[in-house]
Amino acid sequence: MAEYNKLTPELIEQLKAIVGDARCLTGDAIGEDYSRDEMPLYGKHMPDALVFVKSTEEVSKIMKLASANKIPVTVRGSGTGLVGGCVPLCGGIVLCTSQMNEILSYDLNNLAVHIQPGVLLQTLAADALAHGLMYPPDPGEKTGTVGGNVSTNAGGMRAVKYGTTRDYVLALTVVLPSGEVMEIGKTVCKTSSGYSLVHLMIGSEGTLGIITELTMKLVPAPKMDMSFIVPYADVASAIAAVPKVKLAGLDPQSIEFMERDIVDSSAAFTGEEAFPPVVNGMEAGAYILVTCVGDNEEQLEQKMFGLAEVAEETGAYDVLVVDSSRKEKVWAARSAFLTAIEADTKIMDEMDVVVPVERIADFLNYVHEVGDEHKMRIRSFGHAGDGNLHIYVCSNEMEREEFLEKSKPVMDACYAKCKEFGGQVSGEHAIGHAKKEYLRDSVGETAYGLMGAIKKVFDPDGILNPGKVCHDI
Numbered sequence: 001m002a003e004y005n006k007l008t009p010e011l012i013e014q015l016k017a018i019v020g021d022a023r024c025l026t027g028d029a030i031g032e033d034y035s036r037d038e039m040p041l042y043g044k045h046m047p048d049a050l051v052f053v054k055s056t057e058e059v060s061k062i063m064k065l066a067s068a069n070k071i072p073v074t075v076r077g078s079g080t081g082l083v084g085g086c087v088p089l090c091g092g093i094v095l096c097t098s099q100m101n102e103i104l105s106y107d108l109n110n111l112a113v114h115i116q117p118g119v120l121l122q123t124l125a126a127d128a129l130a131h132g133l134m135y136p137p138d139p140g141e142k143t144g145t146v147g148g149n150v151s152t153n154a155g156g157m158r159a160v161k162y163g164t165t166r167d168y169v170l171a172l173t174v175v176l177p178s179g180e181v182m183e184i185g186k187t188v189c190k191t192s193s194g195y196s197l198v199h200l201m202i203g204s205e206g207t208l209g210i211i212t213e214l215t216m217k218l219v220p221a222p223k224m225d226m227s228f229i230v231p232y233a234d235v236a237s238a239i240a241a242v243p244k245v246k247l248a249g250l251d252p253q254s255i256e257f258m259e260r261d262i263v264d265s266s267a268a269f270t271g272e273e274a275f276p277p278v279v280n281g282m283e284a285g286a287y288i289l290v291t292c293v294g295d296n297e298e299q300l301e302q303k304m305f306g307l308a309e310v311a312e313e314t315g316a317y318d319v320l321v322v323d324s325s326r327k328e329k330v331w332a333a334r335s336a337f338l339t340a341i342e343a344d345t346k347i348m349d350e351m352d353v354v355v356p357v358e359r360i361a362d363f364l365n366y367v368h369e370v371g372d373e374h375k376m377r378i379r380s381f382g383h384a385g386d387g388n389l390h391i392y393v394c395s396n397e398m399e400r401e402e403f404l405e406k407s408k409p410v411m412d413a414c415y416a417k418c419k420e421f422g423g424q425v426s427g428e429h430a431i432g433h434a435k436k437e438y439l440r441d442s443v444g445e446t447a448y449g450l451m452g453a454i455k456k457v458f459d460p461d462g463i464l465n466p467g468k469v470c471h472d473i
C-alpha cells in the first residue's frame with residue numbers, strides 16, 4: 001500500500017514560489033471539473049493544489065519538490081479522457097498543461113512540428129493545414145491536448161490509413177518523477193538505437209514522466225476527400241464488407257460503422273437526419289461510412305466505382321455520395337454519437353475494446369445478448385476499419401450503486417469474450433484506473449508484473465499518477 005505525505009501550507013508556499021500565486025489554486029478556488037474526467041462514473045477526487053505550469057523548468061522544480069516530500073502528482077491536459085486517467089486518486093497536486101499551449105516551430109524540410117503539450121488537437125490540425133500539411137491523428141474530441149493524445153496513444157477515425165498518435169511522435173522532452181529532464185528521440189525518419197523510450201512514454205498515461213515538449217511528424221495534406229454512406233440490412237452484412245473494401249485497394253482514410261439506433265438517437269439530438277433510414281424502399285439496419293482521399297476528382301471517382309462494386313457484391317442497398325452540401329451534416333451527426341448517448345442516458349459505463357475486424361459482428365451480437373440478459377440498454381458505434389468498438393452500457397432507471405452492481409457482470413462478460421476473440425482491452429481510450437483489472441486479466445501476470453517493474457524503475461515512490469495502469473494504491 002503506497003503512503004504519501006499531505007501537502008502542507010509550507011509546501012504550498014513553495015509551489016507558489018515556483019509558479020506564482022495566480023497559477024497555484026487551493027481549496028474552494030479549484031473547480032469541480034478538476035476532480036474528474038469525462039467519465040464521472042469512475043469517481044471524483046479533489047486535488048489539494050491545482051497548478052498551471054508554463055515551462056519544463058517549472059515542471060522540473062515541482063517534481064523535485066514533490067519527490068523530496070513524497071507528494072502525489074497527477075498530470076492533466078484538457079480532462080477529456082474516458083478512463084479516469086487524470087483523476088487525482090490520492091489528492092496531492094494536479095499539474096495542468098493547458099497553459100503550455102504554444103506551437104514552437106515548424107521544420108518543413110523534415111515535415112515536423114515542435115510544440116508544447118497543452119496545444120489542442122484542433123489547434124495543431126488547423127495550423128498544420130495552414131502550412132499545407134496534415135496532422136493525421138484525428139480522435140473524436142478535438143479539444144483534447146496533444147500531450148494527452150500522446151499519453152493515451154489516442155486513435156480516431158483516420159487510423160485505418162494513417163495509424164495512431166504513436167506513429168507521429170518523433171521526439172519528446174520528459175520530466176521524470178525525480179525532476180530530472182530527459183530528451184528522447186530525434187527528428188529523423190528511422191531509428192534502431194536501443195530500447196525505444198519514446199514508445200514507452202507513448203500511452204503511459206502520465207505514470208512514468210511528464211511530457212513537456214513534443215516533436216510531431218506531419219504529412220503533405222491530401223488535396224481532396226470524399227465520403228460515402230453505404231447502408232445495409234444489418235450490422236453483420238455491413239461489417240462483412242469491411243475487409244473487401246480494404247482488399248479492393250481503395251486505401252480508405254476511415255471506415256466507420258453505425259447501427260440504426262445510434263443514428264436515430266443522433267438525429268433526434270442534432271435535429272438533422274444525416275443518414276437516411278429508408279434507402280430504395282428498404283429499412284437500413286446499419287451503415288458504413290467510408291472516406292477516401294485523392295489528388296484529383298478522377299482518382300476519387302475511380303475509388304467510388306471500386307466501392308460501388310464492393311457494395312453490390314456485399315448486398316448494400318446503395319452507395320450514397322456525401323456531397324459538399326451534406327458533408328458537414330453527416331460528420332456533425334457522426335461526431336455527436338457519444339454526446340447523443342449522454343443526452344438520453346442518466347448513467348453509463350463504456351468499453352473501448354478492439355477485436356479482429358472479422359469478429360466485430362459476432363462480438364456485437366454477443367454484447368447485445370448479454371445486455372438483454374441483464375436488462376441493460378446497449379449503444380454502440382466504432383471504427384470498423386480497425387476493429388475498435390465503443391460500447392456503452394446505459395440505464396435511465398438506476399442510481400449509481402445499483403448500476404455498478406448490475407453493469408459489472410455485463411462488462412466482465414464482454415471483456416472475457418474480447419479476450420477469447422483475440423482482442424485488446426482498449427483500442428484508444430487507454431486504461432486509467434477504470435480498466436486496470438481487465439488489463440491484468442488480458443495480458444497475464446508476467447506482462448502485468450513487468451509493467452509494474454518498469455513503473456518502479458521510473459518512479460520508485462509511486463508519486464506520479466498513483467493507482468493507474470499497473471500501479472496499486
Ligand SMILES: Cc1cc2nc3c(=O)[nH]c(=O)nc-3n(C[C@H](O)[C@H](O)[C@H](O)COP(=O)(O)OP(=O)(O)OC[C@H]3O[C@@H](n4cnc5c(N)ncnc54)[C@H](O)[C@@H]3O)c2cc1C
Pocket residue numbers: 037038074075076077078079080081082085086097117138139140141143144145146147148149150151152153154155156157205206207209210211212338339428429465
Ligand atoms: C466526446 C469524446 C470523444 C472522444 N473521442 C476519442 C477518439 O475518437 N479517440 C480517442 O483516442 N480518444 C477519444 N476521446 C478520449 C480523449 O479525448 C482522449 O483520451 C485524449 O487523448 C485525452 O486528452 P486530454 O488532453 O483531455 O487528456 P487528459 O484527460 O487530461 O489526460 C489523459 C491522460 O494523459 C495524461 N497526460 C495528459 N497530459 C500529459 C502530459 N503532458 N504528460 C504526461 N501525461 C499526460 C493524464 O495524466 C491522463 O492519464 C474522446 C473523448 C470524448 C469526451
